Ligand SMILES: Nc1ncnc2c1ncn2[C@@H]1O[C@H](COP(=O)(O)OP(=O)(O)OP(=O)(O)O)[C@@H](O)[C@H]1O
């Protein structure tokens with residue numbers, strides 16, 4: 001059983017100044033209105049697995065599923081500040097009534113920080129965290145995305161990804177880190193738009209640096225190519241980014257690390273902690 005406690009973990013991560021997709025909104029994201037306060041008890045079926053989910057009007061969630069409430073693995077290495085954590089806590093409290101139980105879907109390229117930031121966000125909101133790649137692995141029964149690509153195909157992976165997103169779309173109070181390519185199928189937007197979609201927009205250079213640091217084992221689309229790990233990642237990410245650039249702009253909000261770094265006087269987006277980035281995602285509508 002997993003408890004979605006509203007307690008704030010005082011680790012801090014940086015938030016990014018967010019922009020409404022397509023146009024700037026002084027760095028603030030406005031949550032869409034009109035969400036009904038429906039409370040549900042839902043059974044989630046993904047592939048052959050059955051998970052019970054009692055969610056949702058309360059703060060208690062039961063899931064037989066690998067949702068993580070742990071701190072993100074690398075978060076201890078981030079230069080987090082207590083100030084940022086307190087700002088995040090306050091902003092989250094402000095925004096909860098506006099969120100009104102709606103799920104948050106984080107979209108963005110591989111390595112953009114959807115998992116790292118998503119875990120922080122879920123903790124501070126008292127939401128549960130899901131990684132859609134992990135849910136696909138569970139549904140398929142193969143515990144590696146790379147292995148699913150190898151044993152089946154990318155199309156098979158994408159079909160299961162769509163099923164997972166469909167099942168999640170009827171749930172509430174979740175932060176979902178989606179797969180980097182989830183944005184390419186229009187049907188996935190229909191599912192994700194049941195909640196709020198936020199695009200973590202990170203410069204390719206920073207993505208390639210992050211991925212080169214941890215390797216491409218879990219990222220099958222980056223396995224091919226030549227050169228050093230940074231160059232390989234950069235070249236492939238550039239191609240994917242060109243193909244997908246438009247798709248990401250479907251998101252309700254864009255959190256641009258470049259924009260936030262500039263606002264905060266940093267020359268490099270690497271100066272932004274995951275907590276600072278999370279702050280931009282929970283700004284109350286004006
Ligand atoms: N703000 C940040 N500053 C520096 N490094 C970060 C930041 N956010 C995430 N990272 C690092 O970047 C790497 C990728 O992050 P993460 O796994 O959260 O991305 P992701 O978008 O979920 O990736 P994928 O879609 O490939 O699963 C990790 O090693 C993580 O520690």
Ligand SMILES: O=C(O)C1=C[C@@H](O)[C@@H](O)[C@H](O)C1
Pocket residue numbers: 109110133145178179180181182218219220221
């Ligand atoms: O960008 C992509 O297409 C992918 C990103 C990962 O999260 C996985 O979903 C998979 O490796 C494909």
